[in-house]
Amino acid sequence: MITLLKNLLSEMIWLERQRFFLDFTLSSLWRRKGRNLSLLVVYSLVTFLLSSVIFFTHALRKEAVIILKDGPEMIVQRTVGGRHSLIPVSYIEKIKLIRGVSSVNPRLWGYYFHPASRTNYTIMVPENFSQPDDTVETGAGVLRTWGPLTDGKLYIRAHDGEAIVLKPINTMGEGTDLVSSDLILMSETIFRKISGVPAGYATDLSVTIRNQRESATISTKITRDLPDTRPILKEDIIRTYSSLFDWRGGYVIVLLCGTVLAFFIFAWDRATGLSAEEKKEIGILKGIGWDTSDVLMMKFWEGVVISVSAFLLGVITAYIHIYVTSATLFQHALKGWSTLYPNFSLSPAIDPYQLAILFFLTVVPYTLLTIVPTWTVAVSDPDQVMRH
Numbered sequence: 515m516i517t518l519l520k521n522l523l524s525e526m527i528w529l530e531r532q533r534f535f536l537d538f539t540l541s542s543l544w545r546r547k548g549r550n551l552s553l554l555v556v557y558s559l560v561t562f563l564l565s566s567v568i569f570f571t572h573a574l575r576k577e578a579v580i581i582l583k584d585g586p587e588m589i590v591q592r593t594v595g596g597r598h599s600l601i602p603v604s605y606i607e608k609i610k611l612i613r614g615v616s617s618v619n620p621r622l623w624g625y626y627f628h629p630a631s632r633t634n635y636t637i638m639v640p641e642n643f644s645q646p647d648d649t650v651e652t653g654a655g656v657l658r659t660w661g662p663l664t665d666g667k668l669y670i671r672a673h674d675g676e677a678i679v680l681k682p683i684n685t686m687g688e689g690t691d692l693v694s695s696d697l698i699l700m701s702e703t704i705f706r707k708i709s710g711v712p713a714g715y716a717t718d719l720s721v722t723i724r725n726q727r728e729s730a731t732i733s734t735k736i737t738r739d740l741p742d743t744r745p746i747l748k749e750d751i752i753r754t755y756s757s758l759f760d761w762r763g764g765y766v767i768v769l770l771c772g773t774v775l776a777f778f779i780f781a782w783d784r785a786t787g788l789s790a791e792e793k794k795e796i797g798i799l800k801g802i803g804w805d806t807s808d809v810l811m812m813k814f815w816e817g818v819v820i821s822v823s824a825f826l827l828g829v830i831t832a833y834i835h836i837y838v839t840s841a842t843l844f845q846h847a848l849k850g851w852s853t854l855y856p857n858f859s860l861s862p863a864i865d866p867y868q869l870a871i872l873f874f875l876t877v878v879p880y881t882l883l884t885i886v887p888t889w890t891v892a893v894s895d896p897d898q899v900m901r902h
Contacts, residue, residue, distance in 0.1 A: 536815050561828025566835050586720035614728045623638040648680060649680065654695060721745075821878075821880045
């Protein structure tokens, strides 16, 4: 019991000692507020840029996984000359004969280039399109970028040059903009007129599998029975999207490397170049009885206060930038659309592992940088330090 009380008392004394160090550090930082505030602003800006890229790529990756989760377990494409080609609908019956396949449905989708807006739109036939042939459903971005509508209608040129007039009757909400911004849904008849896909052919086939663990086996059987096809599993699509967003995030970070390097040079200069006033302060502290370890502890707290404050400011502003203002600075580099940018709000998604790495890359180096030059001064003779 006595030992426990002694340990508790020792811990309380240590905590109280650290509080005194922190109080003294804050007052010392405030005396040089102009210099420290400029460092804090630059430090926070670099942390903000890096945090924004990490938050945005992670949020997009999460959105892609959520969207693809409800997609088909497998997509079967036909390849000719190593490229995606139209697939005969007759392949459906052959795939259905494979044990473990629940259903197979043809998919009709493609792209339409609109010369007036110089934009590619995705055209698609949904499974259950109950509207008249002369009507379409569009994403919010289609009407925003199409240009002036004559009588509220879309004028589209078919593959054979025939002019087709379609009336938009429903616009998909902005909540689905991530997947529907450039989307135009239409009937099968109109799609075949616009795209030129002949009857009896589809863009690809969606396959539903009873047991997900049999996906690889079924994929092998499809390739064996239909050698000109290429099955694509859902997990492969998710992996591809994740790699894409990781690549885009890495691309932006590489562009920011110059900024990060300039910051570290700036931080090194500020941290290692102790001013005459700071050296005099260390000499005075040594003269009145402070140990070298006390001086180093004081400088340690100084580095912690600046680096942690900059980290928190950078992360908080990055959070607001990504999840409140929809990533205004990085959306063109990371969303991936050339002309037709979707409007959507990302759901907050923070990866603790990435945040921890960012913390150690931004906080720890600067904190250590503040201790090294202080040690060289603290071990010197106090009188000599104050004279210089």
